[in-house]
Amino acid sequence: MFGSITLRASLALAIALGLQGCATEALKTTSASPSTPWHPQGETALPGDFSVSGSADIAALPSSVSVDLQPGNVYQLPELIDIAQRNNPLTRIAWEQARQLALASGMVEATFLPILTANVFAGRQQTSIPYRGLLDGDTHYVDTTVSGVAPSLALQWLVFDFGQREALSEAAKHTAYAANVNFNGAHQLLIYNVARNYYQYGAAKSRLAIAEQVLVNSQRLLEAAESRYANGTGTTIAVAQARQHVAQSNLRVVQAQDMLRDRYQGLLGELGVSPRTQINIASSSERPLPKADDLASLDSEIEAALSKRPDVLASYAEWKAAQAGVRAADADLMPKVFVAAATGTNKKDLSIGHLPSIGNQTTGTGVFLGVTMPIYDGGLHAAKRQQALSVAASAEAAFEKVRNGASREIIVAADALRSSLAAFDAADSLVEAAAVTHDAAYEAYINGVATITDATAAESGLLDAKLARSEAHTASLIAASTLAFTLGAMTSSASPEQAID
Template sequence: MRLVFRTGAKRLSAWCRYLLIAALLTGCVADSYRDAPQAPDKAWHPAKSPGAASDFSVASNPEALGEGADVQVNATYNLAQLIDLAQKNNPSTRVAWERARQAALAVGMVEASFLPVLTGNVIGGWTEVVTPVPDLQGGTRDLTTTVQGAHPNLALQWLVFDFGQRQAWREAAKQDALAANVSFNGTHQALIYAVTQAYYRYDLAETSVKLADQALRNSREVKSAAEARMQNGTGTRIEVAQANQLAAQAKLRRVQAEDSRLDAYQELIGAVGISPRSQIRIVSVANRRLPTASSVPTDRIIETALARRPDVLASYAAVKASKANERAADAAFLPKVYLSGIAASNQTGFQVNNLPEVGVDSGSTGVFVGVSIPLYDGGIRSARRKRAKSETAAARAGLEQTRQTATREIVIASDNLRSALEAFSAASELKAAASLTYDAAFDAYRNGLGTITDVTFADTGLLEARQAQADAHAAALVAAASLAFSLGAMTSAAAPLVASQ
């Protein structure tokens, strides 16, 4: 670095150089707009893309595709295997895992504040000052003074006592880490529940396709019977037309059922977290035995469930963390005691024109104890304390809201399960009666004793009864899973549908 002190044209020239450099730097910043869209209605394309399209398309980047999950093509998966696949591949579990790790690191960062801080510093430099001085002949001569040196040092600073502020921060960080860990397990529970729901819905869609297939076969049998009666002279063209209409309706229902099955399959694949293009087979649970009817849980069961639900535990940890932050805000009003030390050396050289250089080497060490007493900060600490108290009050209200919501979910899930089981029982009776009605109506029509209208009504009633039974069966399985989830019992792929009461 060279500092030259002159007046007049030389000083003006130096200022012009500084202004030119500043102008060049400003121009570089302003030129950054070249990488942005030129107008709100103009497409953006990279600057170095000759022949870029004029539309709003973007260049493809294969690296953005990522790597898909390792799924075997046409492999068969049951519910437990799908849950295991979801826990390994669904992005939600990784997000929750990273948040838990971040919270754990935050605890370590606070604990590190209890230790001293040691820093090494080196300050070195060189300065040359040229000063015009008058000589005896009436002119001027340049007096050049050069100073150079280095100043290395080690500095230690240790906060010895702060009236519990760091302990409060550590407690808050630990509670935040606990909440993150509990939420991580809660994320897995929610994922298990989501996959279970989607699994039962897909199985219902698969069952609906089978029922549509059966209805299509029945309609074709009715059509064959109508054509046979037409040939032997006991039937009419109207009956054949009605039979054809029944078969066409059954075919349409089959197409619609298949479309619903494909949608349910994509919902299941999405819940698992694998590629929508994955082709796997799913084990059916259409004949799975349903749980027994469940009464409204008792207060003891609800309290037990609340004590283990991740959302309740995370809310409770948030309350404790807020209380710890309150204590830290209070401690900010109290003094702090520091211990500091320094070990330094100083190496300096001084030279004027052609005179011999003068060097100075020195060293210093010291230990100091200091007290910092906050006196005035414009109300910042008071505002922080008020905010901490407000956050504690909000956390308590949030905990109470979470408890009430969880209790309501348990009661509603229990009622839904009981209603679904009753609906399944009624639908089973309806199916049995509809089957007898259809068999009787079809036999009577085939033997010339009934009408095509009776067969059509009976066939429609049988299909509706079978579908109602399948719907009730799936609804009961979903309701059982909902009750298990609301009770905090859906903790693994092998967890029971309903926690024992």
């Protein structure tokens, strides 16, 4: 018998040592040192090669984004916003987060109900009892076997907790509300980002069109310089300057094309579609601008805007949730009254040696009313309460920061819109003046009363003026959208249009 016990102990020790060895063996699946590349076991790689082997499964995964684009359709801003709202992953992330917190609120509500559990215990125990025979003096054993099944049904119900669950439920509801508000806020931000990238894309298209027109004008000026040189009225210097101007204009076209591709990818990124997507996008260069007079009543709109901005509402809800957390921490120090009930049966069989088996069955039912109250916990509850107070104070300060920041954003956005509109008016006048100068300088050069330097300078001046007007136009469109966003009015695909109109 002693040998059997020793064997079992040795076996248990061997299993424990083997499991410990398995745990340390797992270290071999990592890098040998901070400066050594990691590679999966069985793969060989060059020293210092930190590349990773690809997974064909990832590339084969179907995309969750499906965009039904109509060939030949030129997409306006509201249509682009609709595509983004259906495909951008950020909206799905915000939606899932809101659902998670809604479920968390429901789980807190479930704590008000009793918990009913079914349990079944079954087992078998065998015991060998040695004894010395009275006649032969040898050691004999009596084998005793006990087996049984004990099913039961138990109920637990926290009846009264001085409002702790109510406070936790209130905190969960405020948190869920904040998540829902943030979900709508994510859509508002997406609408604004799509509008901003759409206007920037339109500005890039305008820049390219201006650069291409300047290139045409430069080539026309070069032809004039070469014609004058052929007629004997021009110089090689003038021809060289004209060619240099053509080269500079061509460089501007290349740079404008590169910017247009960047803006196009930026817009596709906001739409949440593949960067290889081909889509025809309407230009925003002819879009009318709002009037500066519309900003006169802005001060009266700030208070109304703060009451509906998602970030302000979410921050306020988080503050309320933190205050409820303080009440929950206070209630945690109070007694709790609970009810417990159980009913079950116990059926067992007893077998001793060669004697007949004995079986019996018992049943039992009980109901208990209990009270529990913390007396001493080493200051744990006090620390939890201080922590809850700190969280509430932090949430209050965060709410004040968000609210003040929102007011500042509205004022800054309004000032930016005023400045952009003023800059556009000034640039528009500059384009008119530069166009007159350009035409006059070109005609003067053709007629031999001006130099090529005058003509190229006028060309550059007209280019700068047109670019300034295009940039001011785009800045005004973006500023109008920014103001609408800060006012909490960027709520639908039509919002950017309304902000401009």
